Amino acid sequence: MALKVVIKKEKVDDARPRQSARDDDKTEIEARILELLRKYPKGINDKILETHMPNLDIQIRVDVINDLLTKKKMKLFQAPGTNELFWGLNEQPVSIKLKEVDKEENVVMRIIEEAGNKGILNKDIRDQSGLNLTTINKILKALEGKNLIKSVLSISVAKIKVYMLFDLQPDRSVTGGSWYTDGEFESELVDIVNQQCYRMLQQKAEAAKLKAMDGPLIVRNASFLSSKEICQMISDMNIVKFNLTVEEIEAILETLVYDGKIEMRMVSDGDERIKTYRIVETLLSSAAIVRIPCGVCPVIKICGTAGEVQPKNCVYYDQWLD
Amino acid sequence: MEKLSAKSDPIYLGEAIVKKALAVMIQHNLVKFQASERNNNVAEYSMMHHNVYCLIRYPKYLYMIKRIYGTSEEILLEILLNLGQASASNVIFHSANRLNEANDSEVLSPSALHQSFQRLAQDNFIIRCPKLAENATLLKVPTLEIEEKEKFAVPNVEIEPIARMLKEKATQLGGHCDSEIIWRVNHERFDIELRNVILVNAAARRVDTTAGELYHLILKLWRESSNPDSPATTPVSYNVIKDAVRKNDSSPILLEHFDHYLRVLHEDSAGLIDKPGDAGGGQFNLDYSKVFENLACASLDSIVLERFGSKALRLFRLTRIQKFMEQDQMQNVAMIPAKEAKMFTYKLLEHNFLQIKELKKGTSNFAPVKSFILYHVDLPQVVRTVLEASYKGLFNAMVRQMHDLTENKRLLEKHAMLESMLERLKGDDGVPEEEIAELSDTMHPAEKSLVEKIHLMSDNLTLGQTQADETILILESYLKFKSKEL
Numbered sequence: 001m002a003l004k005v006v007i008k009k010e011k012v013d014d015a016r017p018r019q020s021a022r023d024d025d026k027t028e029i030e031a032r033i034l035e036l037l038r039k040y041p042k043g044i045n046d047k048i049l050e051t052h053m054p055n056l057d058i059q060i061r062v063d064v065i066n067d068l069l070t071k072k073k074m075k076l077f078q079a080p081g082t083n084e085l086f087w088g089l090n091e092q093p094v095s096i097k098l099k100e101v102d103k104e105e106n107v108v109m110r111i112i113e114e115a116g117n118k119g120i121l122n123k124d125i126r127d128q129s130g131l132n133l134t135t136i137n138k139i140l141k142a143l144e145g146k147n148l149i150k151s152v153l154s155i156s157v158a159k160i161k162v163y164m165l166f167d168l169q170p171d172r173s174v175t176g177g178s179w180y181t182d183g184e185f186e187s188e189l190v191d192i193v194n195q196q197c198y199r200m201l202q203q204k205a206e207a208a209k210l211k212a213m214d215g216p217l218i219v220r221n222a223s224f225l226s227s228k229e230i231c232q233m234i235s236d237m238n239i240v241k242f243n244l245t246v247e248e249i250e251a252i253l254e255t256l257v258y259d260g261k262i263e264m265r266m267v268s269d270g271d272e273r274i275k276t277y278r279i280v281e282t283l284l285s286s287a288a289i290v291r292i293p294c295g296v297c298p299v300i301k302i303c304g305t306a307g308e309v310q311p312k313n314c315v316y317y318d319q320w321l322d
Numbered sequence: 323m324e325k326l327s328a329k330s331d332p333i334y335l336g337e338a339i340v341k342k343a344l345a346v347m348i349q350h351n352l353v354k355f356q357a358s359e360r361n362n363n364v365a366e367y368s369m370m371h372h373n374v375y376c377l378i379r380y381p382k383y384l385y386m387i388k389r390i391y392g393t394s395e396e397i398l399l400e401i402l403l404n405l406g407q408a409s410a411s412n413v414i415f416h417s418a419n420r421l422n423e424a425n426d427s428e429v430l431s432p433s434a435l436h437q438s439f440q441r442l443a444q445d446n447f448i449i450r451c452p453k454l455a456e457n458a459t460l461l462k463v464p465t466l467e468i469e470e471k472e473k474f475a476v477p478n479v480e481i482e483p484i485a486r487m488l489k490e491k492a493t494q495l496g497g498h499c500d501s502e503i504i505w506r507v508n509h510e511r512f513d514i515e516l517r518n519v520i521l522v523n524a525a526a527r528r529v530d531t532t533a534g535e536l537y538h539l540i541l542k543l544w545r546e547s548s549n550p551d552s553p554a555t556t557p558v559s560y561n562v563i564k565d566a567v568r569k570n571d572s573s574p575i576l577l578e579h580f581d582h583y584l585r586v587l588h589e590d591s592a593g594l595i596d597k598p599g600d601a602g603g604g605q606f607n608l609d610y611s612k613v614f615e616n617l618a619c620a621s622l623d624s625i626v627l628e629r630f631g632s633k634a635l636r637l638f639r640l641t642r643i644q645k646f647m648e649q650d651q652m653q654n655v656a657m658i659p660a661k662e663a664k665m666f667t668y669k670l671l672e673h674n675f676l677q678i679k680e681l682k683k684g685t686s687n688f689a690p691v692k693s694f695i696l697y698h699v700d701l702p703q704v705v706r707t708v709l710e711a712s713y714k715g716l717f718n719a720m721v722r723q724m725h726d727l728t729e730n731k732r733l734l735e736k737h738a739m740l741e742s743m744l745e746r747l748k749g750d751d752g753v754p755e756e757e758i759a760e761l762s763d764t765m766h767p768a769e770k771s772l773v774e775k776i777h778l779m780s781d782n783l784t785l786g787q788t789q790a791d792e793t794i795l796i797l798e799s800y801l802k803f804k805s806k807e808l
Contacts, residue, residue: 187659194657215579216529216586255657258640259632260623263591283524283592283617287624289793292786294715296628303718311718312725321779 029053029064033087037074043086104131105139112149112163119152119162192239193252197230198279201262205279224265224276227253253277293320350406351506357463365463376509378716378791383512386519387447394438397421399447399507407451407506410439410476411498415484422488432484443476449508450474477503510550516795518545520617525594529586532576536583537594539566544608553806554609559602560584592616611803618705618800621793625708626675633658634666638675642699646679649695667697674707675699702804709797716790723783730776737773740765 036044036052049061065087068074075088111128112120126136140163143149151161201223208222231249253275256262263280266273289295293316294303303309311317335343344367347353351373358366380403388396397417402408405416414435442448450473452466477500484498518541526534543566544555567580576583584606588595593612599605619642627635636656641647647655653663670676681694727734740761747758 185659187657187662190657212530213575215575215582216533217579217582220529220586251655251657254655255636258636258643258656260635260639280591281527282623283527283620284520284624285527286628287621287793287796288789288791289621289712289715290625290628291789292715292719294711294718294790295625295793297715298629300711300714303714305721311722314718314722317718317722321782 026060026064026067029060030068033064033068034073037087043077043088045086049087104129104135105143107131108136108139109143109148113165115162115164119164121162125163190252190255193234193244193249194256196234196237196239197249197252198256198261200230200233201225201277201279220278223278224267225278226267226269226274226276228274230277250275293317355463357461357465363462373509376512378787379512379516382516382788382791383507386512386515387442391438391441394421394435395442398435398438398442402448402505402507407504409498409501409504410436410479411484411500413505414439414479415487418484418488432481432488436479436481439479440476443474443505446474446508446511448474448505449511451504451506453502453504513795514545514550517799520792520796521594521613524592524617525587528590528592528594529583532573533583533587535572536567536576536580537587539563539570539572540595540606541608542566551806553611553803554596555607557598557605557607560604560606561602563606564603610799611807614796614800614803615701617796619701621796622675622704622708626670629673630666630669633662634670637663637666638670638699641676641697642701646696646698649697652697671697675704677703702801705797705800709794709801712790712794712797716787716794719783719786719790723780723787726776726779726783730772733769733773734776737765737770 032053033049036048040048053061065074069076077086077088107129108125108131111125114120115124122136122140125131125140126133129136131139140149140151144151149163149165151163204225205223208219211218211222227246227250230253231244231246234244234249253262253264257264257277260282261279262277264275264277267276268274287295293314294300294311297303297316299309303311303314344353348355348367351370353367353369355365355367358364383403384396384400387399394417397420398413401413401416401420405412414432417435418432439448450468452468455465455467480499518538521541522534522538525537540558540563543558543562547558548555563584564580567576584595584604588597588606593609593616595606596609596612597604597606623635623639626638633656636658637652640652640656644655649664649667652667653660656663658666667676671678676697677700679696679698681696683692683694685691744758744761747761
């Protein structure tokens with residue numbers, strides 16, 4: 001009797017040969033997608049992918065895209081208007097940095113990146129990363145040396161530096177807007193702009209007075225200037241090298257209101273309400289008491305009929321009566 | 323109410339002198355009396371503070387009356403101020419005498435003066451003193467009373483006896499028919515007038531002088547229709563104001579732009595005119611408490627400005643307008659560098675212009691409790707502090723003046739004697755010029771210049787006192803109307 005030989009077929013995974021083919025395909029498809037991303041820097045959506053690679057299997061496309069996302073070669077974002085999903089090329093692949101710097105430095109980098117526009121304090125980096133203070137300082141110095149991050153003087157925390165990525169523009173809350181340079185409050189600049197605004201309002205008021213024959217209402221209404229107009233005039237004068245926004249001018253004008261020199265009135269112009277300003281006179285030219293030495297005397301509290309400070313031998317009176 | 327017990331006081335003046343002093347003060351409206359609560363037969367004397375204070379304002383009263391009416395009314399008022407309380411005939415008689423001394427050419431008829439007197443009474447500048455009550459003679463301490471409608475009623479004055487006395491160059495008017503009806507100066511009316519001057523000036527500064535004119539007219543209308551003690555005037559309608567403007571022969575610009583002026587004054591943030599309603603074309607009144615709050619704030623602002631500087635003023639106004647502020651907020655909104663802002667804030671705090679309110683941020687029991695420190699301006703308190711300082715300033719000016727004059731008393735007396743002698747000699751024509759020259763040389767030119775200087779200093783101090791008085795008026799009015807509104 002003869003034995004039947006049964007040759008067992010080994011189970012061959014059919015997918016594997018396709019897998020390797022797939023791998024090759026994948027890299028090719030990756031390259032093509034990256035090329036597309038470069039071609040359309042504003043971003044591509046699924047539709048564009050379909051039109052360019054119509055034969056692509058959806059599963060493969062999804063795999064490739066996921067790969068690229070994990071490698072951080074591309075990123076997903078939403079279009080601001082339509083909230084549609086777009087793919088974009090990630091210009092700064094962090095993975096490259098990963099090769100150059102240490103793992104710890106990488107951690108610090110990521111924390112700083114997350115802080116974005118507003119930057120992050122030394123202390124906060126320490127809290128988030130859990131690293132040693134000296135280590136962090138060393139890393140920060142190294143990163144600054146490589147021009148990957150920079151430090152900016154923050155006004156809110158009184159001369160403390162915040163760190164942010166090198167290319168980012170610091171947010172206004174950190175630098176304090178136009179009034180602060182290097183974390184210092186520019187009081188001379190504020191004073192100059194202050195005086196300019198006041199002078200402009202004075203000129204307007206004087207021009208308005210020429211119309212006195214038309215009645216006081218015309219004179220008063222003609223002496224108003226809106227904050228936009230003032231901003232425009234100041235920009236035209238080129239006192240400052242950069243442009244001042246309307247909000248900043250309004251802040252200056254508010255200080256003039258608090259000086260008692262001008263008053264503000266809201267006027268509705270079409271749909272919006274705008275602020276207009278004009279010069280006002282004080283109710284009294286000066287409180288009468290300040291015309292005698294006692295009104296402005298710094299030691300009035302201790303002045304009396306006996307003792308060191310008396311009106312009889314008061315030096316301020318002597319000066320005043322001469 | 324002080325009961326003056328002369329015998330136990332260290333300055334024992336003697337009863338007769340004390341009685342005379344009291345009588346003089348009562349005559350001049352500085353002291354009043356009434357029956358004691360415990361014992362009806364004993365009188366208690368009390369001081370009328372406001373009237374004593376108003377002594378310093380007498381020159382201002384004369385100037386105002388002269389400006390509003392003329393010389394004869396001014397003289398009438400001066401005589402009345404000198405006499406304290408007097409009957410109409412007496413006042414007219416003495417004024418006529420004074421005027422005749424001044425200019426010998428014209429002899430003023432008493433009837434003209436009588437008319438001036440009536441004018442003063444009509445406008446309430448002078449007021450009748452209360453007279454003896456009906457059963458007063460029965461009581462040991464008489465009571466005085468007067469009816470509302472009699473307060474400004476001028477009695478019939480017999481001109482004839484007065485004219486006769488004047489011709490005879492008498493110094494005293496004898497008995498006359500209205501000797502029982504006695505008048506005195508009405509201080510409240512003058513206060514109103516002084517306040518009106520300040521308000522009109524404020525209106526003129528805010529808009530222009532024509533607006534000041536209009537405001538003056540409106541103030542007059544308000545005064546005529548309102549009760550002087552109320553915190554706001556009774557409303558006056560648009561038509562009434564317009565009529566008054568037309569009747570008053572005002573400047574043509576005012577007539578032409580009357581609506582505009584009224585509107586601009588009404589819309590001004592100082593609160594010079596309020597519009598409570600629209601009846602009769604618009605009802606307008608004045609809220610004294612609001613206007614005087616603004617004026618008091620303006621005075622305080624000016625004082626802070628002169629004492630501490632413009633940055634401190636900004637911080638002060640900011641805190642006052644925003645009610646409560648933190649230190650950081652103040653320095654951000656005011657755009658003042660941090661260090662300076664802190665310095666000025668603490669200076670204002672030290673001199674009681676700013677007050678502090680602490681609110682605790684109560685959190686855990688373990689951590690030290692943090693608190694919000696808020697700055698605010700407690701306006702009545704600040705006004706009271708500054709008012710006290712102003713009184714002190716006024717007092718200092720007076721003390722200094724007295725001191726200067728008494729120190730150089732001898733010199734001044736010598737100078738005065740010399741001047742009077744020179745006057746007399748110049749009057750007699752027969753004296754040769756050398757004698758005059760010799761006499762004037764008895765005083766060294768340095769001494770003469772010193773006397774000049776002393777007179778100048780004294781004048782400056784008097785002016786200074788009137789200035790202090792002006793601020794005091796504003797601050798006192800604010801406190802008075804503030805307490806009324808509550």
